[in-house]
């Protein structure tokens with residue numbers, strides 16, 4: 001499928017990215033701007049012919065048709081027979097039908113209920129059964145029911161003016177222990193967030209939280225401290241959560257795409273309904289851009305095509321997401337689920353084995369922290385890691401403008417350094433006074449940067465709720481386009497099932513209730529070790 005691009009790569013792979021800037025218009029030509037954002041992919045080895053080939057690939061793979069199918073409610077999640085309509089959640093005034101039924105009245109009603117609840121809670125109208133004001137909220141969920149709101153509550157901390165929001169995800173008892181240790185159960189609301197309401201981690205933590213609340217306020221009052229976010233209303237009722245505090249959603253919202261609806265309740269509580277609406281509006285604006293912008297003007301399309309170029313054509317196995325924004329420190333984790341759970345597949349939609357690589361490994365940390373840790377490998381390691389930088393032109397701290405300037409200078413310096421590198425001559429010049437002869441050359445070689453390493457940079461004015469919505473929707477659509485080009489189903493996640501099944505079987509073995517006989521030698525050895533030291 002990538003033959004044309006691979007042959008093209010063979011003809012351009014040895015050239016220097018820096019030399020492409022002999023074209024004075026390169027930066028502008030290889031950038032896209034929309035909605036106040038600038039996406040600059042000029043520091044890559046992409047030229048006009050590369051881009052034409054990539055755009056032709058997107059056409060040939062039917063990205064535009066598939067995109068319309070998604071937005072209009074077709075069941076593009078073909079292995080689960082579901083529509084994919086997280087976009088409907090952020091466009092409450094829109095209109096979409098699934099199986100002949102308009103889904104929007106339900107979306108609008110749930111959003112209004114969430115808003116009424118969040119406003120009441122924030123305003124002190126909704127109190128504990130004992131009449132106390134809720135000071136803290138714990139969202140108990142995992143994966144798509146945790147990463148989105150946890151990332152966004154931190155990202156939008158400057159807008160936080162509601163109860164404090166905390167997140168518990170891990171089944172490791174240390175997580176809920178440490179979070180609850182710092183809180184007062186008498187003034188804490190627990191939101192149990194689980195699309196299926198069967199996820200073992202979440203249900204286990206929810207029971208622990210219920211015991212913690214009940215021990216402080218009594219069994220009868222405990223229920224008044226709980227709300228639920230789920231598409232399984234039977235199970236939320238079984239758990240005993242009053243339906244007035246249950247916010248449901250449909251199966252056409254995938255877990256890792258769900259923060260735009262009820263799963264975003266903790267974010268709405270933290271920043272308020274108006275800012276949550278602004279977040280939705282940002283997502284909707286990006287949807288509109290994605291649906292209407294042509295070819296190279298389309299930012300999600302170009303972000304995806306740069307990804308395809310680096311991963312499938314150039315064979316770079318990973319990509320680093322490097323936000324120069326401390327408040328986006330959970331963004332790489334969020335994107336790991338979004339990208340790797342969506343596009344980490346080995347078969348195409350029709351079940352045939354792929355004969356090319358699926359999605360890349362995605363990883364990252366905020367800058368500048370990463371610079372003092374793993375950037376060494378990015379600059380001098382033998383493997384090329386395409387980097388995706390992002391930074392706001394302005395910070396939220398007017399008194400610390402000089403720090404923001406330093407942050408931005410570092411961000412720009414890294415992409416420049418990756419491209420430019422440092423030659424042996426330059427490195428020799430750096431140490432010429434200190435060494436001589438063979439030792440001079442040896443020392444200089446350690447200081448050479450090959451350079452010619454690709455990166456993209458996304459810049460935006462300020463990380464507002466609307467801008468965060470734009471960024472998240474941008475990445476969602478990037479994943480969508482890459483998935484369509486790869487011919488896979490980006491909306492299922494069968495790859496998480498086997499481990500869950502084996503964990504269920506191993507539970508009684510680890511607890512010493514069943515024998516490990518029949519397990520492989522390594523598993524038996526590990527179980528033996530655990531039994532020796534657990535008690």
Ligand SMILES: O=P(O)(O)OC[C@H]1O[C@H](O)[C@H](O)[C@@H](O)[C@@H]1O
Nearest residue numbers: 143144145194195196199255496
């Ligand atoms: O929201 P839940 O049903 O509890 O699911 C939570 C998470 O666990 C699953 O195993 C999936 O891998 C994720 O896509 C999902 O977001």
